[in-house]
Amino acid sequence: MPTQEQNQKFIVPIGPQHPALKEPGHFEFTVDGEIVTAASVRLGYVHRGIEKGTEDRTWTQNVYLLERICGICSHVHVTAYVVAVEQLAKVQAPPRAEAIRTIVAELERIHSHMLWLGVAAHEGGFDSLFMYSWRDRETVMDILETISGNRVHYSANILGGVKFDIDDQKRDFILKGLEFLEERTNHYMKIVTTDETFLGRTRNIGTMTKEQAIELGAVGPTARASGVTIDIRDSAPYSAYKTFPVNVITDETGDLLARFVVRIKELLESYRLIREILDHMPEGELAARIPRRIPAGETIHRVEAPRGELFYYVKSGGGDKPERIKVRTPSLCNWSSVINFAVGHKLADMPMILAGIDPCFSCNDRLIKIRRANQSQVWTWEDLRLHGIEYYR
Amino acid sequence: MAIGAMLGDILRSLFKRPVTELYPFQRKPAPETLRGRLMYDPSKCSGCQLCIKDCPADAIELLVVDKVAKKFVMRYHEDRCTFCAQCVQSCRFSCLNMSNEQWELAQLKREPFEVMYGRDEDVQFLLERAARAETGDVECGA
Numbered sequence: 001m002p003t004q005e006q007n008q009k010f011i012v013p014i015g016p017q018h019p020a021l022k023e024p025g026h027f028e029f030t031v032d033g034e035i036v037t038a039a040s041v042r043l044g045y046v047h048r049g050i051e052k053g054t055e056d057r058t059w060t061q062n063v064y065l066l067e068r069i070c071g072i073c074s075h076v077h078v079t080a081y082v083v084a085v086e087q088l089a090k091v092q093a094p095p096r097a098e099a100i101r102t103i104v105a106e107l108e109r110i111h112s113h114m115l116w117l118g119v120a121a122h123e124g125g126f127d128s129l130f131m132y133s134w135r136d137r138e139t140v141m142d143i144l145e146t147i148s149g150n151r152v153h154y155s156a157n158i159l160g161g162v163k164f165d166i167d168d169q170k171r172d173f174i175l176k177g178l179e180f181l182e183e184r185t186n187h188y189m190k191i192v193t194t195d196e197t198f199l200g201r202t203r204n205i206g207t208m209t210k211e212q213a214i215e216l217g218a219v220g221p222t223a224r225a226s227g228v229t230i231d232i233r234d235s236a237p238y239s240a241y242k243t244f245p246v247n248v249i250t251d252e253t254g255d256l257l258a259r260f261v262v263r264i265k266e267l268l269e270s271y272r273l274i275r276e277i278l279d280h281m282p283e284g285e286l287a288a289r290i291p292r293r294i295p296a297g298e299t300i301h302r303v304e305a306p307r308g309e310l311f312y313y314v315k316s317g318g319g320d321k322p323e324r325i326k327v328r329t330p331s332l333c334n335w336s337s338v339i340n341f342a343v344g345h346k347l348a349d350m351p352m353i354l355a356g357i358d359p360c361f362s363c364n365d366r367l368i369k370i371r372r373a374n375q376s377q378v379w380t381w382e383d384l385r386l387h388g389i390e391y392y393r
Numbered sequence: 394m395a396i397g398a399m400l401g402d403i404l405r406s407l408f409k410r411p412v413t414e415l416y417p418f419q420r421k422p423a424p425e426t427l428r429g430r431l432m433y434d435p436s437k438c439s440g441c442q443l444c445i446k447d448c449p450a451d452a453i454e455l456l457v458v459d460k461v462a463k464k465f466v467m468r469y470h471e472d473r474c475t476f477c478a479q480c481v482q483s484c485r486f487s488c489l490n491m492s493n494e495q496w497e498l499a500q501l502k503r504e505p506f507e508v509m510y511g512r513d514e515d516v517q518f519l520l521e522r523a524a525r526a527e528t529g530d531v532e533c534g535a
Contacts, residue, residue: 057449058446058447060447060449060479060483061447061448061449061479062449063449063479064449064450064475064477064479065449067477126399128399128402128403129399132399132402135412138412145424145426145427146424146426147426148426149424149426149427149428149478149491149493150427150428150476153475153477155428155477155478155479158479158482163478163482164426190398191398191399194395194398195395195396195397195398195399196395196396197396197397198398
């Protein structure tokens with residue numbers, strides 16, 4: 001994805017190992033002295049063949065495969081898939097199940113944003129903020145573990161509903177945790193917006209105007225920091241967002257500082273939303289019955305992941321396995337924006353600018369199309385698996 | 394505008410104990426809902442094999458000793474298990490559950506990861522049969 005004409009200047013390769021976050025991606029920055037004049041990105045180091053894998057598994061088994069696309073936003077991936085399958089089967093999840101889905105999704109957003117806050121601070125050399133925010137993130141991880149039974153892959157969703165209920169005891173535990181988190185989040189907001197050394201790394205760095213954000217197709221908090229009012233929870237509400245609307249957080253400046261401010265404000269919004277849902281929990285069943293064979297048809301579903309719009313396309317041939325599942329993750333949409341607004345900044349700012357969009361490399365590496373002249377071949381999942389084993393032997 | 398906005402936190406922490414848990418000397422009690430090792434109760438099992446059908450990781454096998462008398466042995470591959478609890482959800486007779494006590498599952502060898510659940514005499518019977526059939530035993534081959 002080259003953005004500008006590569007000139008005869010010095011090119012600094014960064015990655016594939018540890019370019020900014022601890023995930024593989026390769027970047028080439030053309031520099032003139034210290035200033036970056038062009039940037040390009042190469043992805044595809046963690047391609048795992050998940051979409052192909054889904055075609056070989058039943059609808060139920062895919063819940064757990066798709067959950068593993070991303071370790072941070074595991075729940076929204078499944079929500080997108082499960083709601084799409086429910087649409088195909090014309091089954092409506094009970095209101096209580098939808099409320100629980102939404103609570104877990106918002107708790108996940110909290111842990112994702114807090115993780116990002118720490119990582120971004122670390123990239124900026126502010127390790128005390130990194131360590132304290134990650135210490136506090138343990139609170140929300142404990143909440144998730146207590147309500148679901150696992151810290152990372154909560155497996156809250158099943159086709160037609162959710163697995164577990166949130167009783168009064170769990171409710172009190174969540175509320176107690178949120179109280180602590182809210183106090184800490186306000187504290188971090190103060191630090192991020194007042195600490196002079198940190199502001200030096202974020203203010204007016206990586207600025208993206210509203211027009212640029214729309215033109216480059218940015219999504220999620222990255223776009224919202226540039227003043228684009230785009231939030232699937234608001235524009236196409238799903239699950240319990242229909243009854244419990246969210247306030248879309250935007251900022252006008254569009255620089256790194258705005259991305260910090262937007263995400264921290266989103267944390268506060270998530271606390272408010274979880275409290276509201278917990279106060280007005282609908283009563284009823286946890287799951288609706290769903291057939292093992294899903295009627296033939298195709299559908300799409302969009303959800304708002306912590307990083308932005310997540311898109312699922314699901315096609316059923318009427319059997320117990322899907323015919324095709326296509327996933328488009330938010331990180332993919334944000335890459336073009338990051339390599340465009342990197343130009344003109346110092347090389348030292350690159351890790352922070354990269355981290356600023358909260359990229360998730362494993363998320364977006366899903367398909368590599370190899371084009372060979374006069375050669376076309378369809379691989380089965382087993383072929384792919386054997387190829388993978390042979391390739392790394 | 395300030396410099397060192399986090400100094401307060403850092404200074405306060407100087408007089409506090411580290412937040413790091415001293416595992417394994419101090420163990421935090423696991424939450425009740427924790428999904429640890431899978432447990433199987435053979436007395437309630439009807440042998441419908443829905444759990445096996447739904448398992449995303451091929452972690453469970455059901456070995457039939459006597460179908461009529463409902464004698465089953467479950468071979469559970471702990472190393473393959475993803476601890477998603479779909480089998481617990483799928484089981485209509487609640488003979489599966491995930492322990493919140495047994496979660497320290499690291500082993501030095503591969504063999505202990507293969508767990509056999511069932512009545513003692515059934516497990517014994519299967520093991521003996523596997524030992525007798527030296528090679529090529531499809532059903533119980535290790």
